[in-house]
Each structure stands twice: as structure tokens, then as C-alpha cells.
Amino acid sequence: MDLDYTATDLAFRDTVRAFLEANLPTDLQQKVRMHRRLERDDYVRWHRICARQGWAAPAWPVEFGGPGWSATERHIWEEECARAGTPPILPFGVNMVAPVIMAFGNAAQKAYYLPRILNCDDWWCQGYSEPGSGSDLASLKTTAERVGEHYIVNGQKTWTTLGQHADMIFCLVRTDGTVRKQEGISFLLIDMKTPGITVRPIIMLDEEHEVNEVFFDNVKVPVENLIGQENKGWTYAKYLLGHERTGIxxxxxxxxxxxxxxxxxxxxxxxxxxxxxxxxxxxxxxxxxxxxxxxxxxxxxxxxxxxxxxxxxxxxxxxxxxxxxxxxxxxxxxxxxxxxxxxxxxxxxxxxxxxxxxxxxxxxxxxxxxxxxxxxxxxxxxxxxxxxxxxxxxxx
Missing domain, CATH: 1.20.140.10 (Butyryl-CoA Dehydrogenase, subunit A, domain 3)
Structure with a gap:
């Protein structure tokens, strides 16, 4: 593998550097470089600056609004953003749930959610871990029982990063408790404003409110918010985790x-x-x-x-x-x-x-x-x- 950038790659890097120099607000840059805390509006402001340029989702294909960059171009973008000191584009929407929707969602889900993720109209959070179900994620206990055209969700998620700001949460829920634990899980998209959802802060050692507990008490979720097939959520979860771990x-x-x-x-x-x-x-x-x-x-x-x-x-x-x-x-x-x-x-x-x-x-x-x-x-x-x-x- 040739690790040297081509002339085209170097020209692309110059374009990225020029964009960052012209568009990265100084106050955001200083917060990042000096390790000061970012607020919700800081993340959203930078995301939307990138979205106007068409660069908010570097890994997305052109058909969904992405720039269609090569793997090398994406690497250059990420490296230059880090070098300049930009706030991160939060991964929960762009890099985690969006690839799942692209790969396994239906046409209506793609048409509705992907443009909103691209423009940061929805702030997403992740509903995977539970008390007692973190590393052994497949042992999760949050249930979703289908009643007519809705699922009734009950249970608890924890360590939900920035969930206090979220509009939407993507959740793993148990829809069948009679089968092998990995085979009874489904993948739901849930509006955080739905009645029955409670978000409680977890304050960390550095005294920051970054993570939360999220409780579901008879939360009604439309069946149309199911991604893919019922009880196939473990497949989608593993697909998502591959994207998350690469980014980490x-x-x-x-x-x-x-x-x-x-x-x-x-x-x-x-x-x-x-x-x-x-x-x-x-x-x-x-x-x-x-x-x-x-x-x-x-x-x-x-x-x-x-x-x-x-x-x-x-x-x-x-x-x-x-x-x-x-x-x-x-x-x-x-x-x-x-x-x-x-x-x-x-x-x-x-x-x-x-x-x-x-x-x-x-x-x-x-x-x-x-x-x-x-x-x-x-x-x-x-x-x-x-x-x-x-x-x-x-x-x-």
C-alpha cells in the first residue's frame, strides 16, 4: 500500500485547509484546542457550517447527500479538522444510525431521516447499554410489545451520551423473549418527546453532564419506526458497532x-x-x-x-x-x-x-x-x- 499522497490528494488537502481557515469560528477553535467544554449550540453550529458546504457526512454516498469522497479524502478531511481544532461532527446520527438506515431501512425511512441527519435537524443519541447489559449487550431487558400499529416500550438505558439534548434515540429492544437472546432483539427509532420517556443525568468524575439514564414507561412507538425486520436487530447492531469502533x-x-x-x-x-x-x-x-x-x-x-x-x-x-x-x-x-x-x-x-x-x-x-x-x-x-x-x- 502506497501511503504517500498523490498530487490530487495534496490539492484536496489544500482545499480543505482553505475551507477550515475561512469557516471555522475562532471561538469554537479555541474551545477545542484549550479543552474547554462544548455546548449543544457549538456542535450544531459547526455541523451546519459543514452541511452548507456538503461536507457534514464525509462517508455518505452522493445519492444520500454525501460528497462521495474516497477513503483517502475522508482521512484527509478528518485529519485536517483535528489539526485545525474543529468540534466533532457527532457520530450518533451521521456515522452510526445513518449507515444502518441506508443499509436496512425502507425507502420512506431513508427519505425522511437521512436529510434531517445531514442538516442536524435531529440530534440523535444511542440506546444500547443497560444496567447489567453493557459488555454483554445481547442480555438487554428493555422490551417492546407490539399492540396493533405500535410497540409499547418499557425498560431502561444507561450511559446515554448527550441524551439530554437529543430529539431521537435509536434503541435495541427485546421483542421475543422465548428464543436465543441474540435472536429476539429489534432496532427501533424513538422520538425523545414521546410521553413516558424520562432522562436523568449522570454526573461524571470531571463534574460534567455528558451521560444519562433514560427510562421508558409504556412508551408508544409506531411500527413504522422499526428498522428492517423484527427480531433481526442484533445483525444491525453489530453493523453499527463496526462503524463506531473504527471512529473511536x-x-x-x-x-x-x-x-x-x-x-x-x-x-x-x-x-x-x-x-x-x-x-x-x-x-x-x-x-x-x-x-x-x-x-x-x-x-x-x-x-x-x-x-x-x-x-x-x-x-x-x-x-x-x-x-x-x-x-x-x-x-x-x-x-x-x-x-x-x-x-x-x-x-x-x-x-x-x-x-x-x-x-x-x-x-x-x-x-x-x-x-x-x-x-x-x-x-x-x-x-x-x-x-x-x-x-x-x-x-x-
Whole structure:
């Protein structure tokens, strides 16, 4: 595989850079680069800027409103967005439920939902995990009983990321409890404004309201909101998880954060010289950079596969990508030492222009470290990913 960009690729990269320079709002860029918290309107504003350009859904085919980019062009776009410091295009609509609708939805579902996802008219969240059904997702207990032209949904979902903002949720529900657990699951699209839905916040270690519990109490969902066939939802769930795990690798973001790490390690001193020049600390950074280069190469191999469908290789990307992200936050705190301990929530939320400690770069990093403990768990824990690799790649 030739990893060098062609002249056409380089011209495309220049076009992307020009677009980002002209259209990325400075306030959003600074929030991202300085690790400050993003609000709902920040995500929506950037999504719609990209949508006006036709670039909000890089992996979508032209027939559904996507740009029809090659795998290399998509990689360049993601890398340049990360380098510039854009807010992410949230994956729940564009990269997770949309591919499922494209592959398994009917014509009416495609015609209604896909344009709304493309323009961020609907904010989506994911209803997979439940108390006791996270890594063993197929053991989920939320039920959907068909009564006439509706399903009556009862149960609970948890760790629902940004569900407090959501208009829609895609859910795995149990529609048959008499068969093997994977065979009795269906895939439903549910309006979050439907009576009987309650969203309760879960406040994390960094004091941010990022995840939620969602309760369903006799929630009526039209049968027309069923994706594909009843009791075939496990097939659609696995298809979606392949897309999610590939994205969790987040190579572009890690490359940006590696530069940030090097910057603060250059500013910190040890024995009269920059910490980055310390042999022990410098070796840790170099080793991590090598791992990141290897991960990027593996991502390029996966995304340029002939069928473009994520397979068990997505588990490899999820494991190494999440571990690298965690190692970056660990080295940031190691570089800062005691300066990384203060935690200034008001600064993170934009209530104060500068951190109380006077170090705006250091203020978010303790919370950043705690937040990234989750990456090895969500999207299927890394232990589960290793089991997948064992079974599907090694054949053990």
C-alpha cells in the first residue's frame, strides 16, 4: 500500500485547509484546542457550517447527500479538522444510525431521516447499554410489545451520551423473549418527546453532564419506526458497532493532542532543561508517537479495503486508539506535575475568561484525564474486543 499522497490528494488537502481557515469560528477553535467544554449550540453550529458546504457526512454516498469522497479524502478531511481544532461532527446520527438506515431501512425511512441527519435537524443519541447489559449487550431487558400499529416500550438505558439534548434515540429492544437472546432483539427509532420517556443525568468524575439514564414507561412507538425486520436487530447492531469502533481510533485528534503534549513538555523544566529533552520522559513520548504512527497505518489499511465494511479489524483500532488517548492524558499530567491538579469548572464552562490559577492550558487537564478513562470501556470494552479478535481473527 502506497501511503504517500498523490498530487490530487495534496490539492484536496489544500482545499480543505482553505475551507477550515475561512469557516471555522475562532471561538469554537479555541474551545477545542484549550479543552474547554462544548455546548449543544457549538456542535450544531459547526455541523451546519459543514452541511452548507456538503461536507457534514464525509462517508455518505452522493445519492444520500454525501460528497462521495474516497477513503483517502475522508482521512484527509478528518485529519485536517483535528489539526485545525474543529468540534466533532457527532457520530450518533451521521456515522452510526445513518449507515444502518441506508443499509436496512425502507425507502420512506431513508427519505425522511437521512436529510434531517445531514442538516442536524435531529440530534440523535444511542440506546444500547443497560444496567447489567453493557459488555454483554445481547442480555438487554428493555422490551417492546407490539399492540396493533405500535410497540409499547418499557425498560431502561444507561450511559446515554448527550441524551439530554437529543430529539431521537435509536434503541435495541427485546421483542421475543422465548428464543436465543441474540435472536429476539429489534432496532427501533424513538422520538425523545414521546410521553413516558424520562432522562436523568449522570454526573461524571470531571463534574460534567455528558451521560444519562433514560427510562421508558409504556412508551408508544409506531411500527413504522422499526428498522428492517423484527427480531433481526442484533445483525444491525453489530453493523453499527463496526462503524463506531473504527471512529473511536481518533487518529487525527490524537495527533493534535500529541503536539499539545510536546508543547507543555517543552515549557516545563527539569534539571534546567525542557522536560521533553529528559531521556526518560522523552522516551515515553517517542514510544507513544511510534504507536500512533502504527495505528494510523492500520486505519488506512482498514478504510481502503475493497468492500469498505468494518470487520473485526475495527476491534484492533478501538483497543489501540483508546489506549493511546489515555496515555496522552497521562503524560500531560505527568509533564505538569502539581500544576495539573487544580480543577476550575467555571473556566471550563466559559463563565470565566481565564483560569483562577493563571494557567489556562493546565486547568482542564485533570478533568480531561478523568474523562478519558471511559474510552477503553465505551463502544464495547477492550476486554470484549480482545475476545472478538481471538474468535474472528485468530480462530481460537
Amino acid at each position: 481510533a481518533a487518529v487525527g485528534r490524537s495527533k493534535r493532542e500529541l503536539l499539545f503534549l510536546k508543547k507543555i513538555a517543552t515549557e516545563q523544566r527539569k534539571a534546567g532543561r525542557p522536560l521533553l529533552q529528559d531521556p526518560v520522559f522523552g522516551a515515553k513520548v517517542a514510544s507513544l508517537e511510534i504507536e500512533l504512527i502504527a495505528l494510523e497505518t492500520t486505519v488506512l489499511r482498514v478504510i481502503t479495503k475493497a468492500d469498505h465494511r468494518p470487520g473485526p479489524e475495527a476491534s484492533l483500532l478501538k483497543i489501540r486508539g483508546s489506549e493511546i488517548q489515555q496515555q496522552l492524558t497521562e503524560l500531560m499530567l505527568e509533564a505538569l506535575g502539581p500544576a495539573g491538579l487544580p480543577f476550575d469548572t467555571d473556566y471550563l464552562e466559559g463563565k470565566r475568561e481565564h483560569a483562577l490559577t493563571g494557567d489556562d492550558a493546565a486547568a482542564p487537564l485533570a478533568g480531561y484525564y478523568f474523562n478519558f478513562r471511559k474510552t477503553s470501556i465505551y463502544g464495547g470494552s477492550n476486554e470484549i474486543q480482545k475476545n472478538i479478535i481471538t474468535q474472528m481473527i485468530l480462530g481460537l
